[in-house]
Amino acid sequence: MPRLPLLTLLLLVFTACSEPERLRFESGPIDLTAAGPLFEGSNTAQGVWTTGLEAFLTEKGHSMSDLRDVRLTNATIAGADSTGLQGIRSMSVQWMGGDHGMQQMAVRNPLPQDSTTVQLTVADEQPKLAELLGQGTVTVVADLDLDADNDADRHVIGSFTLELTVAP
Amino acid sequence: MRTTLLLLSLLLLPFTRLHAQPPPEPGDRLIGVWEPSHGKARVKIEKIGDKYYGKIVWLREPNDPTSGTPKVDKNNPDEALRTAPLRGYRLLKDFSYGGNDEWTDGTIYDPENGSTYSCVITLKDANTLDIRGYIGVKALGRTDVWKRLQAK
Numbered sequence: 406m407p408r409l410p411l412l413t414l415l416l417l418v419f420t421a422c423s424e425p426e427r428l429r430f431e432s433g434p435i436d437l438t439a440a441g442p443l444f445e446g447s448n449t450a451q452g453v454w455t456t457g458l459e460a461f462l463t464e465k466g467h468s469m470s471d472l473r474d475v476r477l478t479n480a481t482i483a484g485a486d487s488t489g490l491q492g493i494r495s496m497s498v499q500w501m502g503g504d505h506g507m508q509q510m511a512v513r514n515p516l517p518q519d520s521t522t523v524q525l526t527v528a529d530e531q532p533k534l535a536e537l538l539g540q541g542t543v544t545v546v547a548d549l550d551l552d553a554d555n556d557a558d559r560h561v562i563g564s565f566t567l568e569l570t571v572a573p
Numbered sequence: 574m575r576t577t578l579l580l581l582s583l584l585l586l587p588f589t590r591l592h593a594q595p596p597p598e599p600g601d602r603l604i605g606v607w608e609p610s611h612g613k614a615r616v617k618i619e620k621i622g623d624k625y626y627g628k629i630v631w632l633r634e635p636n637d638p639t640s641g642t643p644k645v646d647k648n649n650p651d652e653a654l655r656t657a658p659l660r661g662y663r664l665l666k667d668f669s670y671g672g673n674d675e676w677t678d679g680t681i682y683d684p685e686n687g688s689t690y691s692c693v694i695t696l697k698d699a700n701t702l703d704i705r706g707y708i709g710v711k712a713l714g715r716t717d718v719w720k721r722l723q724a725k
Contacts (some may be wrong), residue, residue, distance in 0.1 A: 446630055447661030449619060495658050506667040506680070507626065512657040514645065529653045544622060548661050 425473055425570045430461060432565040436485065437547045439559040450547040450561060456538045467571045474570040475534035480511035480525040482547065485560035489521035494550040498525060498563065501544050505537040514550075534567075600670025602696060606630065606722040609704070615722060616664060625676060627665030635660055648687030659684055668694060681706045690714070 432454055439450035459469055480498055484490045495514035501507040511525035537543060545563055603625050606617045615631035637644050644659040668679030674696040681692040681704065690706035691714075697703055700721040707714025 447628055447658075449621070451621065495661070497654075497657050497661070499663070501621070501667075507621075507663065509651075509654055509657070509663075512654050514656045514658050526653050526656065528651050530651045546621060548628065548663070550658060550661050 423573055426467075426573055428461075428465060428569040428571060430458070430475075430567045430569050432456070432563070432567075434483075435545055435563045435565075437482075437545060437561050437563050439547075439549055441556050441558045443551055443555045443557075443559060445551055445553055447548050447550050448559070450549055450559065452545050452563065454543045454545050454563075454565075456541060456543060458538045459541070462569075462571070465571075469539055471571040472535050472539070472569060473572055475538055476531055476568045476570075477510055477527050477534065477565060478568050479566035480527055481522060481564045482513075482525065483522040483562045483564070485562050489519065490516055490523060490561065491519060492552050492555070493561075494552050496523075496525070496550065496561075497548050499546040499548075500537060501546065502537055502542055503540045505533060505540070507546065508532075508537070538567075598670070599672075600625065600676065602674075602699070603668070603670075603676055603694065603702075607702060607719040608722055610718050616719070618665065623669070625665070625668040625670070625679070626663055628663045629660055632660055646684055646687075648684060650687050665692070665694075668692075 435452045435454045437450040437452040439448045462468060462471065482490070482496060482498070493516055495512075495516055497512040497514075498510050499507045500510050508531075509528060510531070511527045513523050513525040516523055547561065547563065549559065549561070551559075601620060603618050604620060606615055607627070608615050613633045614629050616627045617630045618625055618627040620626075632644065635643055645655060646657040646659055646662055647655050649655045649657065662682075662684065664682045664684070666680050666682075668676040671677045676694040679692050679694070680689050682689045683706075690708055691711075692707070693705045693711060695703040695705070697718075702719040703716050704719055705711065705714045705716045
């Protein structure tokens with residue numbers, strides 16, 4: 406009978422020690438280009454993100470097999486030059502790669518006028534992100550809703566913050 | 574002699590550039606702007622990587638009749654994404670060309686009810702598509718006929 410509190414204590418210690426760890430993972434700036442000529446309405450900008458997830462986990466003392474969950478917590482888009490985000494009425498961002506189909510990740514509609522950087526509303530549902538990021542490269546597609554035609558290319562910079570849940 | 578060579582190079586340049594372009598892939602015949610049978614929207618199909626995607630580029634009624642503001646994806650099952658503009662929305666996703674004028678393994682989204690269906694696209698002729706949406710069994714689906722906007 407006196408063993409019971411001891412067992413409970415050991416169980417509590419064990420549970421506390423096996424709490425999953427949460428890590429913050431930043432994408433860094435990703436150049437997204439819409440090749441001109443561009444037209445009034447929705448235009449496709451895209452770029453490739455080499456995630457470096459495996460190297461990040463190794464640096465933190467983990468491996469890819471420790472990864473339990475990945476969630477996008479913040480998505481930011483900034484203008485790449487002095488024009489900022491001028492002329493962009495709204496935008497939505499999708500991720501895709503390998504066998505992983507296109508997934509809508511974030512949206513902002515409308516964009517504040519004359520802004521240079523905007524934070525997007527992030528999707529609640531984010532299935533299979535660990536698989537997608539684990540492939541090493543993600544194609545980032547941004548649909549830019551432009552208010553006028555433009556002959557030149559348009560560049561914006563995407564930055565993403567993710568929360569990784571890893572086994573201890 | 575040098576002048577002749579220079580002239581010859583300049584003459585041959587356009588042909589060299591012409592031959593340098595890769596030939597279009599058979600699957601690229603899907604690329605273009607298409608109109609579903611209801612005529613309420615137009616969808617631009619483009620290629621990203623080696624797959625095909627289609628987004629709404631025109632709406633017959635672009636504004637919500639109640640609010641008077643541009644329509645948004647108000648039926649999206651993900652509440653956080655319901656502010657996405659309907660004009661520009663990607664209805665068709667992840668289609669691969671499988672030969673025989675058929676594109677498979679993709680999905681089609683119905684913004685009127687927020688549902689996503691499996692989908693197969695068949696090119697009937699240069700300007701006509703059969704778009705077949707289904708859940709589970711292809712035979713139990715529904716087919717819509719889309720017409721190319723600028724006929725070839």
